[in-house]
Amino acid sequence: MLYSLNKHRRIVSALLAACFLSLLISASAFSQSGGGVDMTGTGGRHTIQGRIYFPSGRRTDSRLRIKLSSFNAGELTVFSDPNGSFIFKGLEAGNYVVTVEAGDAYESAKENVTIDTDGSNPRRGITLPPVSRIYTVDIALRLKPGESAKTGVINAAWPPCRKPRAIYTSKRLRRDRQAIVSGRLNS
Secondary structure, three states: OHHHHHHHHHHHHHHHHHHHHHHHHHHHHHHOOOOOEEOOOOOOOEEEEEEEEOOOOOOOOOOOEEEEEEOOOEEEEEEOOOOOEEEEEEEOOEEEEEEEEOOOOEOOEEEEEEEOOOOOEHHHOEOOOOOOOEEEEEEEOOEOOOOOOOOOOOOOOOOOOOOOHHHHHHHHHHHHHHHHHHOOOOO
């Protein structure tokens, strides 16, 4: 009986460990996914969000990698969504650098963002309630020297088409009319 109980405990422990591991992996995959949102953060309550713009105004055909780096917190990475949007949530106050790796045709872009402290001063007895702040960063990409922008239209010419059927029938009617008048109509 004791052996059976220990065996069941080991099985339950192994199942719980497997569930925990799969939950941990899925949370990590979600934070690095192409949804454009990083939920891991640095332990704070602030948010840096933004959008990537191409010179031509077109949308991106691939998800771009956006890195958020800080001296105190290290580096977070997220991929943009199809609209070029990205969000880093749960950030502490501090200095951050948003870096967009734009691929072969575009230059990498960097933007500095400073998240201010809440303004409380315990020495003077000033205590402010915690407030979450959202910082928005719009990043316009630039082409690398010697590259040209992709165009959206390949050929705007009208395709060749046949003559309208009405013209064909009017010529045929004219011919048949002449045949009737001359008496040469074949029925």
